[in-house]
Amino acid sequence: MRLPYFLTSAVVFALSAALCLLAASFAVTRVEEDSELAVRRALSLQGHEWAEVEADGLRVVLTGTAPDEATRFAALTAAGSEVDTSRVIDEMDVAPTADLAPPRFSAEILRNDSGISVIGLIPASVDRDALMQRLQRLDTSVSVSDLMETADYPKPKGWDAAIDYAVLALSRLPRAKISASPELVKITAIANSRKEKEALEQELTRAAPPGLRIGLAISAPRPVITPFTLRYLITDGGGRFDACSAQDEQARDAIIAAAQQAGLTGPYSCTIGLGVPSPRWATAAALSIKALAEIGRGSVTLSDADISLIAEPGTDPALFDRVVGELENALPEVFALHAVLPKPETDKQDGPVEFTATRSPEGLVQLRGRLGDELQREMIDSYARAAFGSDVVHTAARVVDGLPQTWAVRVLAGLEALSWLNNGVLTVTPDKVAISGMSHDETTRAQVAGLLSEKLGEGQDFDLSITYEPAPEPEDALPDPEDCIARIVQVQSERKITFEPGSAAVSADSRDSLNRIADILRECGPIRMEIQGHTDSQGREEMNQSLSQARAQSILNELRARRVPTSSFSAVGYGETQPIADNGTEEGREENRRIEFHLIRPEPVAPEETGLEALETPAEAEATGQAQDNAQENVSDTDAGDQ
Template sequence: MRLPLTLVVALTFVLAAALCGVAASFAVTAVEENSEIAVRRALDLNGHDWAEVEANGLQVQLTGMAPDEAKRFNALSVVGAEVDASRVIDRMQIRPSAGMAPPRFSIEILRNDSGISVIGLVPARMDRAALITSLGRLAENESVTDLLETASYPVPEGWNDALGFAVKALDMLPRSKISVSAGRVTVKAISDSGADKKRLEEALNRAAPPSVRIGLDIAAPRPVITPFTLRFLIDEEGARFDACAAETATSRARILAAAKSAGVKGTPGCTIGMGVPSPRWARAVELSIGAVAALGGGSVTIADADITLVAAEGTDQALFDRVVGELQTDLPDVFALHAVLPEPEKTSTAGPPEFTATLSPEGQVQLRGRLGSEDMRFMVDSFAKAAFGSSVVYTATRIVPELPGDWSMRVMAGIEALATLKNGALVVKPDNLILRGVSHDEEAGASLARLLAEKLGESHSFELDIVYEEPPLTEEAGPDPDMCEAQLVEIQKAGKINFEPGSATIAGSSATTIEQIAELLQACGPIRLEIQGHTDSQGREEMNKQLSQARAQSVLNELRARRVLTSTYSAVGYGESQPIADNGTEEGREANRRIEFRLIRPELLDEETTALEEIEATENGAAENADADADAAAGTTGADGASGEDQ
C-alpha cells in the first residue's frame, strides 16, 4: 500500500525538523563547553581562582567572592576578552572589608609662662571638656590653647590612666612638655636645681599608676659658681679636693686626670657650672695640680683667676723657687699667681694666738680664745648670736692686744662658715684657719672652700675636714624607695612567703612575714611596686603562669586587708619564665617558687645638648686646640700637655 503524497511530505518535514533540533542541541552544548573552558582557563591564568564560571547557552554566568572591587573588575575584563561582554552575567560578590584599625591616639601638652597648649588626636568618646577644664585650673589666669582632633573609635586601654597622670605631672612642672599615649607618658621638664630635679623625679615616680610606663627627662640648670673655685691639697692624709669646679664635661675629665696623676684615689666629684673666668681654666688647673705634686705637698686654691699656692712647711727653697717659676711662666695670661712658702714655727712660752668656736649637735655654741679689743668681742658675739640664735651662744673670750691686723676678718669668716654646718669646730691661727664638722649637704665642702677663698683672699691658707651625713628621715618622707626594696628582700630572707601546695592560699606559717612586709610598706608610702609571682617548671606552662598570677594577687589582697595603700602596686605572674635556680633539683625548685617585690622605675631619657652647651663646647674646643699648639711649640708631650719633668 502506497502512502499518500501529502503524508510523505509531512513526515519528511517532521524528520528534518527533528534532525535540525538535534544538531542545534549539539551545537549549543559545544558552544557552552568551549566558552566555559576558555573563560575558566583565562581566569586561572590571571589568578582569579576564586571565581566560578557557568555557561547557560550563549550566556556566561560568573559567581564567587571577590577579595575587593579591583579584583572583581579585573575578572570581568579577563572574561570580556574571551567572550562577548554582552553574554557575561556578573553575579560576583565582594568580600566585606575588615574594620579599619584604630589610629594611634596621642597628645602633647606644653606648659610655660604663656599658658598651656595641647595638640594631638584623641578618641571621640573621651571627656574632652573635662580635660580642658582641668588644664584651665592649672593655667589659672593664662590661656589654654586647644588644638585637639577627634576620631570615632573606642578609648584604648590605659589611655585614661596615662591622661590622669599627665595632668598630675603638669601640676608639678610649670615648664614642661608631656607626651601621652595609651599606657605611656613621657615627661620633659626644667627644674630649678639638682635637688629640685631629684625631688621631682621621686614625686613623679610615686604618683604614676603601675599600669603606666613613664619616661623622665628633667634637666637641672648648671649652677652659677661665684667665685669659680677649685682647691686641691696633698698632706699626710693623701691627695684630695676640698672643692672642684669645671665648665664642661671635657674640662672636668682633664682636671680629674691630672688629680689622679698627682695621687688622688677613687673618683672624686667635680661640679660642672657656669661662671668660669677663662676658657683655659682646665689648663691652669692642670698646671697648678702638677705644681703641688712636684713640691711633694701643700695646697692650691683657685678663685676665679687668682691662684694661691701654699707649699708644705719644710719645702726646700730651691725646689719651691723652680716649681713656682715654671708655673708662673706656663699659666695662661689671665691668671695671677701668689705663692707662699711657710716659715718654720718659732717656739714661744706664751703660745701662738688662737680663737676657737664649737657647734654641738644640739646647736649650742661656745666662743673661746683671743680677740683684739672690746669692740671686736662685742661684734663677734653679736654676729654669732645672729647666726646661731642668741640663746645658744656662750662667749668666753679674752682681750689680747697686738693681734694680726686681719684677725677679726678671719674670725668672722670662720664663724660664718661654721654656721652652715650641723656641728663642728673652728680654729683660727695667725697663719691658718681650720674648720672641721658634719653637714647634711653633699656640696658643703666645695661651698665652704669658695666662701673662705672669697673672704680670706689669696694670701691666707685654710684647712677643711667636712664629713657628709645623710639627713634624718622625716615622718612625711618615709624611707627611700631603694631602701624599701632592699628591706623587703631582707624580710623574705628571714621568712619566705609560702603557699599551700598547688594553691594560691598563703600558708599560715607566713603570717609573720606578711605582717612585717605590711608594716614596712606602710612606712614606705606610695611607692610604685610590682608584686611578682614565680613558680618552678613542674606542670604545664600556662597553668604555672595562672598559679603565679593568683599567688601574687593573694599577697596584694593580704596587704590591702592590713590597710596598706596599694593604689600604686600591681600583681604580675611570671610563671616558670624567670628561674633563679636549677629546676632539676628539689632545692632549686623550692627557690624558684617565690614572691618578689620590685620597684617600677621610670625610664630616664637621653638628655639633649642645648644650644648654649654647643657654643661652649666649640669655644672650649678652640681653647684646647690652642693649648695643644702651645705645647707643641714648647716641645712638650702627653695627652694632657704636661712637660716630661712634670710627668
C-alpha cells in the first residue's frame, strides 16, 4: 500500500531535520571541546593553572581568582591567542590587595657655600616648615631649598633621632652631604686638615644616639703648597730634608729613593700636595739631590721652578763646575739652576757681623746685633711688635755702617719665620740665615723652608734646625674612647660583675667594680656605648634572653644612680647566643654569664670622588705617570753612567 505523497514528504522532512540536528549537535560539541582544550593548554603554558575554562557553545568562559589585575589581563590575552576575543567571557575575580608596605623614607641634605638643599621622601606627618627653619638657622646668609616629597604613612621608628643627628652634624660641617634614614645616617664631608678631620670624627661619633648606625667619610684634601718647595742638605752627620713636596705617591717615592742613595739618615716626611710647577718635578728633584751628593756637602733648594745649589766652602772648583754643568744639561727645560761656590773668608771683622732674635718658651722676644740705619731699626722693631706682641719685644740692636743691601730683607724674613715657632733663635749673617727652635706643628719646618726660599731669592743660603714636639693635651681634654673601654675591661678582669642567682639584682661584692667603672665613665664624657648582657645555655632560650636584657638594663640603672650621663648608652641582652667558652663545663658557663661594655664605632663609608679628581682628564693622568717614569729612568741612567 502506497503512502500518500504528502505523508511521504513529511516523513522525509522529519528525518532530514533530525539528521541535521544530530550533525549540528555533534559539530557544536566538537567545537566546544577543541576550544576548551586549546585555551586550557595556552593558560597552562603561561603558568595560569589557577584559571578554569568552560566552553558554552561558541563562548569560552574563564573563571577563577587571579592574584592581581596584571595576571588576570595576562590570562585573557593568552585565551585570546587561541580563540576569537569576542568569544572569551571574563568571569574571573582578583584577589584582594594586601596592605602596601610603607616606602623607604630618607632625606639627603647637601650644604656648601651656595646654600642648603634637601631632597628625599619623608612622612606626611613631619613638620617640614619646622625642619626648614632649623636648617635656615645654620646659616641665615644662604637659601634653603625644599625638594622633598611626602607619603601618608606613619613615621618609622628612629626617624626623629636620625633627622636631629643629621641637623646637628650639618651644623659642624660647612661642606657636607648627609643621607639620613631611620636605619643609617651617612656623612660625607671635607675637612680643612687632617687634625680637623680627626677632631670631627671624634665629635660626631660621641654625639650620635646609641641606637643609631652612622657612617663617616670625612676627607682632608691635599694642601696647596705655595711655593712648591724641596730642600735637601748634606752635612757631616749625613743627609736630611728641611722640606719635601711631591705631587703624588710615585713622585714622592722617586724623590725619597734619590735621597736615600745620597745618604738620607733619620726620620723624614714628604708632603703630597697641589701646586707642582711641572709634571717633571720628581725628575728635577732627583737629579739635583744626586748632584749635591756628588759634590759632597752643601744644600739644594727647589722653590717652584728655581733651583739653588750651594756647595760647602772649600769644595774642589773643578768638581763643582763639572757637576753643575752636567746638572744644567740634564734638568727639564722649565727649571732654572743657580749654583754658588762660597769663597773662603779672609777679611777679619771687628766683632761678629750678625743680627739675632730670641723667642723664649714664655713668648718673650729679644732683638740684638747690627742694623744698617735708624730707619731699619724702627721698621724691624715695629714689625716684631706686630708679629709677637708689643709688650713682649725688647730691642737692643745697634746701628752700624757697611752692612749688605739685602740685610733688612733677610732680617724681616727671619723674623717672620721665627713667629711660626713656639720658641727659637734667629741668626742673620752676611752669608747665611739660621733658624733653630721648636714647634708644635710638624709641617712648620717645610713651611719655613718655603718662606725663606721665596723671600731670600736665588743663591741665598739658610740653615734650619727645627724640632717637632706634640702640643700638650689641654687639661679639659676628654680621654680617647678606646682607652676608656680598655680601663673598664681592666676593672672587670680584676673583679667580675656578678648578679644574684636567677636575678637581675647586682651582687654586693660587685658594687666596688661598678663604682670604679662609673668613675671612668664620668671622666670619659659622652661616648657611644652598648651595655651587653650574656648568659649561659642552661634553661629555656626565651628566659635567658629576658634575663640578659634585665641584667644589662640593671647595670645601666646602676650607672645612672651613680650620676653617670647615660644618654649615649644603650642596654641590650643577647641571651645565650654569643658564648665565649664551652657551656658543657661549669667554668665555661661561668665565663659566659657576663656583662660587656662595647664601644659603638661608625661604619666605614666609601669616600666619594672629589671635584679635583673628577676634573682630572685621562691625558693629565697619563702625563703625570710618564713624568714619574722619566724621573726614575733618569736616576737609573745616571747611576749606570757612573758605574
